[in-house]
Amino acid sequence: MIYSVTINPAIDYVIGLPNLELGLVNRLESAIKLPGGKGINVSRVLKELNIPTTAWGFTGGFTGKFLEYSLNELGLSCDFTRIAGDTRVNVKLKSQTETELNAPGPHISAIEIDAFRAKFAKLRPGDVVVMAGSIPAGLPESFYRDLIPLIREHGAEFVIDTTGKALRDTLPLEPLVVKPNHHELADLFGDPEYPNIQATVKAGRKLLKMGAKHVLISMAGAGALLITQDKAWHGTAAKDTVKNSVGAGDSMLAGFTGTFAETGDELLSFKRSLACGSATAFSTDLATAAKIKQVEATINIEEVKEN
Ligand SMILES: Nc1ncnc2c1ncn2[C@@H]1O[C@H](COP(=O)(O)OP(=O)(O)O)[C@@H](O)[C@H]1O
Numbered sequence: 132m133i134y135s136v137t138i139n140p141a142i143d144y145v146i147g148l149p150n151l152e153l154g155l156v157n158r159l160e161s162a163i164k165l166p167g168g169k170g171i172n173v174s175r176v177l178k179e180l181n182i183p184t185t186a187w188g189f190t191g192g193f194t195g196k197f198l199e200y201s202l203n204e205l206g207l208s209c210d211f212t213r214i215a216g217d218t219r220v221n222v223k224l225k226s227q228t229e230t231e232l233n234a235p236g237p238h239i240s241a242i243e244i245d246a247f248r249a250k251f252a253k254l255r256p257g258d259v260v261v262m263a264g265s266i267p268a269g270l271p272e273s274f275y276r277d278l279i280p281l282i283r284e285h286g287a288e289f290v291i292d293t294t295g296k297a298l299r300d301t302l303p304l305e306p307l308v309v310k311p312n313h314h315e316l317a318d319l320f321g322d323p324e325y326p327n328i329q330a331t332v333k334a335g336r337k338l339l340k341m342g343a344k345h346v347l348i349s350m351a352g353a354g355a356l357l358i359t360q361d362k363a364w365h366g367t368a369a370k371d372t373v374k375n376s377v378g379a380g381d382s383m384l385a386g387f388t389g390t391f392a393e394t395g396d397e398l399l400s401f402k403r404s405l406a407c408g409s410a411t412a413f414s415t416d417l418a419t420a421a422k423i424k425q426v427e428a429t430i431n432i433e434e435v436k437e438n
Pocket residue numbers: 312313348349350351352353354355367368369370371373376377378379380381383404405406407408409412
């Protein structure tokens with residue numbers, strides 16, 4: 132089973148208008164509400180891939196009810212911990228460019244945290260826990276790191292998709308996969324050269340040396356890199372009309388983690404991850420199984436010779 136952890140889920144309010152004018156009244160052309168949050172997105176794409184998954188995390192208030200209702204409608208297995216605060220709403224603005232406004236998230240109490248941590252007793256060897264997304268204000272930066280002993284105690288693996296110190300501190304504990312995008316990689320190592328493939332692979336290799344078992348670096352329309360102990364690969368992004376790239380990174384992580392957990396095949400997992408990411412970018416909501424299959428046939432992967 133792959134459990135996703137979304138400690139700061141969201142309703143994604145995706146709004147569209149051709150031309151945003153700051154300081155004026157703008158009339159939206161479209162407005163939809165989607166269940167969001169990185170771990171939840173991972174579980175939704177795993178479900179499309181027919182891989183058993185359950186979403187864990189915190190939900191609260193009327194927004195939390197909407198989130199749970201939407202996920203139930205999609206048939207996703209969820210086991211959330213209820214909290215007193217309201218689940219946040221993140222605004223995704225599609226205009227001249229894509230702009231994301233992500234809210235900080237509700238307060239979570241010590242009792243609510245204990246109830247959440249108790250769920251980890253269900254883990255069994257072979258399970259994978261995917262911890263993804265920001266840590267709400269009020270929880271310590273070590274929140275993810277402190278969950279890892281609970282995961283290891285039961286012989287399970289973990290995957291982490293977060294940023295900065297929270298990511299850095301979990302690396303020595305050997306995550307199965309990490310997936311920074313090229314901006315997050317630049318934040319970690321402060322090198323402005325990242326569009327350059329060789330420089331990006333070098334930075335990715337540092338994450339491997341720090342403890343990650345596989346490093347995926349996503350580069351939006353420029354595809355992605357997979358760095359393993361002995362090789363590095365570049366995969367292309369498929370070409371089509373981009374509808375909504377929110378969740379493309381989460382989809383990529385689902386494709387890699389789910390396929391690797393089922394097959395142990397790094398290259399097949401990389402190919403599927405690229406297909407899932409692009410299939411989401413070409414969809415209004417997240418990728419469907421049919422779209423992933425169609426996109427996967429167009430993906431090319433080449434080895435990167437490191438210098
Ligand atoms: N504009 C795009 N065209 C085609 N594929 C895309 C596009 N944007 C994202 N993808 C695919 O999704 C993957 C993850 O997207 P990216 O934007 O890098 O992640 P994140 O959402 O974490 O920032 C990319 O590596 C690529 O395979």
